Amino acid sequence: DTAVSQTPKYLVTxxxxxxxxKCEQNLGHDTMYWxxxxxxxxxxxxxxxxxxxxxxxxxxxxxxxxxSPDKAHLNLHINSLELGDSAxxxxxxxxxxxxxxxxxxxxxxxxxxTVT
Amino acid sequence: xxxxxxLDSHVSVSEGTPVLLRCNYSSSYSPSLFxxxxxxxxxxxxxxKYTSAATLVKGINGFEAEFKKSETSFHLTKPSAHMSDxxxxxxxxxxxxxxxxxxKLIFGAGTRLAVHP
Numbered sequence: 001d002t003a004v005s006q007t008p009k010y011l012v013t014x015x016x017x018x019x020x021x022k023c024e025q026n027l028g029h030d031t032m033y034w035x036x037x038x039x040x041x042x043x044x045x046x047x048x049x050x051x052x053x054x055x056x057x058x059x060x061x062x063x064x065x066x067x068s069p070d071k072a073h074l075n076l077h078i079n080s081l082e083l084g085d086s087a088x089x090x091x092x093x094x095x096x097x098x099x100x101x102x103x104x105x106x107x108x109x110x111x112x113x114t115v116t
Numbered sequence: 117x118x119x120x121x122x123l124d125s126h127v128s129v130s131e132g133t134p135v136l137l138r139c140n141y142s143s144s145y146s147p148s149l150f151x152x153x154x155x156x157x158x159x160x161x162x163x164x165k166y167t168s169a170a171t172l173v174k175g176i177n178g179f180e181a182e183f184k185k186s187e188t189s190f191h192l193t194k195p196s197a198h199m200s201d202x203x204x205x206x207x208x209x210x211x212x213x214x215x216x217x218x219x220k221l222i223f224g225a226g227t228r229l230a231v232h233p
Contacts, residue, residue, distance in 0.1 A: 004159075031219070041154075041204055043223040056220055090159060094219060104150065105221060107160040 003027050004108035006091050012114045013081055021076045021111045023091030030095065031055075032074035033105065034066060037088040049074050078113075086115045118143045118209040120190075122224035130232050135179075135194040137227045139207030142188065148210040149190045150221070151181055155203045163205075166190065177201070202231045 004025045013019050025032060033056075034046040048056035049068040063079040078085060091108040123138040141147055151163040164175025171183040181192045190207060207224040 041226045041228075043160075043206065043226075045220055048220065092160075103219060104162045104165055105219075106162075107152075109159040 004091055004093055004106050006089075006108040006111050008111060009109065010112050010114075012116065014116055015081055015083060017081050018077070018079045019081060019113070020078070021089055021091075021113070023074045023076070023108060025072055025091075025093040025106070025108075027093055027095075027106060029093040029106075030071055031093060032068065032071070033092040033094075034074065034076050035090040035092065035107075037090060037110070039087070043090070047074075047076075081113075081115045083115050086113055088112050118147055118211045118222050120149075120207045120209045120222060120224040122205075122207050122227050124227050125225065126228045126230070128230040128232065129197045131199055132196050135192070135197045135201065135229065137192040137205050137207075137229065139190045139192065139224060140188050141190055141207075141209050143209060146185075149181075149183065150208040150210075151175065151179070151190075151192050152206045152208055152223075153203050154206065154226075160206070163192070197229075197231045199231050199233070202229055204228050 007022045031050045033048045035043050037043045046060050047066045051071050052068045065077045068074045088110045090110045092105040094103045094105040119142045121140045146168050149166045152160045153163050154160045163179050164173045166173045166183045174180045179194045181190055183190050204226045206226050208221050211220040211222050
């Protein structure tokens with residue numbers, strides 16, 4: 001009965017490879033997010049989708065491409081991986097509606113990406 | 117845009133003593149504020165949230181926070197620390213008015229709480 005799940009939990013890969021991280025939520029939420037947590041624990045939003053539509057797109061290299069096949073899934077594809085992409089990536093979801101800011105976001109367990 | 121500043125990167129307390137984790141916010145309007153906790157190698161869990169209702173907010177595991185507009189603060193407290201409280205704590209503000217009407221969260225840098233026996 002996991003609310004927000006991510007796969008894989010750990011991902012070790014070499015520079016230049018392409019990889020994907022998958023996220024699924026079974027909470028019936030309309031909005032999903034990707035966050036990056038760096039080695040100093042700093043968390044920053046990358047993308048947000050509402051009903052499969054991109055609504056937040058921070059200054060992220062275009063090697064990162066989110067894909068939302070339906071509102072329960074938000075996958076993150078990363079091309080040409082670089083050392084600096086090593087981080088923990090968190091998926092989250094919320095029951096957001098436009099103009100409402102009181103809905104908390106539910107986070108997945110994270111995916112630790114290590115680029116060597 | 118909104119921002120939060122967590123005043124301490126590390127806090128160390130003894131088990132059974134009070135906990136105070138400090139957070140100041142910067143906002144041009146009445147913000148929504150949250151505290152999240154991250155246990156080692158785990159995801160983030162919401163502790164509590166303030167959304168312009170009562171200024172004293174009670175959360176899970178005995179934590180509470182008080183919104184003080186005059187001091188632009190939203191400090192997290194707990195009367196008596198437990199070993200299981202050792203974790204990273206994040207103060208968070210919603211950036212709603214500046215994110216196209218959607219709820220973009222802005223995280224503080226985090227405070228690592230250590231609890232000693």
